[in-house]
Amino acid sequence: MSGPTAAARRTAVDIDEGTGAARGTFGELLQGVLPDGTAFLVTLPISLGSRARFRYDRHGPLQVYPAHKTKSLTLARAMLDAHGAGGGGTLLLDSDLLVGKGLASSSADLVATARGVGAALGLDTSPTAVEDWLRPVEPTDGVMHPGIVVFEHRAVRLRALLGALPPVTVVAVDEGGQLDTVSHNRRSPHVPTGSRNDYARLLGDLALAVRAADLDAVGAVTTRSAVLNQCRLPKRNLDAMTRIARGVGAPGVVCTHSGTMLGLLLDAGAAGHPEQLEAARIACAALPGTLSVYRSAAAER
Numbered sequence: 001m002s003g004p005t006a007a008a009r010r011t012a013v014d015i016d017e018g019t020g021a022a023r024g025t026f027g028e029l030l031q032g033v034l035p036d037g038t039a040f041l042v043t044l045p046i047s048l049g050s051r052a053r054f055r056y057d058r059h060g061p062l063q064v065y066p067a068h069k070t071k072s073l074t075l076a077r078a079m080l081d082a083h084g085a086g087g088g089g090t091l092l093l094d095s096d097l098l099v100g101k102g103l104a105s106s107s108a109d110l111v112a113t114a115r116g117v118g119a120a121l122g123l124d125t126s127p128t129a130v131e132d133w134l135r136p137v138e139p140t141d142g143v144m145h146p147g148i149v150v151f152e153h154r155a156v157r158l159r160a161l162l163g164a165l166p167p168v169t170v171v172a173v174d175e176g177g178q179l180d181t182v183s184h185n186r187r188s189p190h191v192p193t194g195s196r197n198d199y200a201r202l203l204g205d206l207a208l209a210v211r212a213a214d215l216d217a218v219g220a221v222t223t224r225s226a227v228l229n230q231c232r233l234p235k236r237n238l239d240a241m242t243r244i245a246r247g248v249g250a251p252g253v254v255c256t257h258s259g260t261m262l263g264l265l266l267d268a269g270a271a272g273h274p275e276q277l278e279a280a281r282i283a284c285a286a287l288p289g290t291l292s293v294y295r296s297a298a299a300e301r
Helices: 070-083 105-121 127-134 181-186 193-211 213-230 238-250 272-286
Strands: 014-035 039-057 062-065 087-095 150-153 157-163 168-174 252-255 261-267 290-295
Touching: 014 105, 014 168, 014 213, 014 252, 014 261, 039 070, 039 105, 039 193, 039 290, 062 070, 062 127, 070 087, 070 105, 070 252, 087 105, 105 127, 127 150, 127 181, 150 193, 157 238, 168 252, 193 213, 213 238, 213 252, 213 261, 238 261, 252 272, 261 272, 272 290
Parallel strands: 062 087
Antiparallel strands: 014 039, 039 087, 039 150, 150 157, 168 261, 168 290, 252 261
């Protein structure tokens, strides 16, 4: 019989371990199509995310838990094949992110998987390498990169690093249901030239706003992006949420463009933030849907 039996396997010789993690994102600050036809999004990293632990076994099968995380299983198999040593292992995934809501739950799982498996196998898990690992699997958010980024999600390619914002809080209302974000993002609806020019202008405005840490200017862009998204995936609470934003003095509204959530963008560092947050929670609780609160990831400049 070739190869050692399970009892003869040697920890740290036949079995290696690696861990990885990735942030989710509350939808997008902006999402659209540029004049050259490039589909893009701009991330809003949040404090919640996914974690992966991989135990590489040179002589065992490949398994994933929970078992329905088949995309992560596919990615792990591809990385094992690229490693060239065969074998399998056990991939454990744990996530704080709701599925089908536009929080990049699938992308966070995959990035955490790539980092965990890569750590165990000694493979490159730089952001660019993770893009390469994920590209054959599915369209992906840019959560393998730190901070706020412009990302070409269909091509799985970084377009630009924008930096970071001061801490923000998002008071969100989930309008219900689940969306298959992969199928949604694979559809290519016609975007008129005028709208593409709008998106280019908004992207320029957003880049300047992030650089200046100007949350009011960011909110103006996010609100406009949510309005433009109504023709593709409408949110029934948008008008009411926009009125609440004005009423509580929030910089703007932010949405999950390929999800089911809409939120108020609040400056977590502003004077009177606790009172503003409570007012926003009370007002949003009156809307149809499920209320929740998200916080941005620690600033990564």
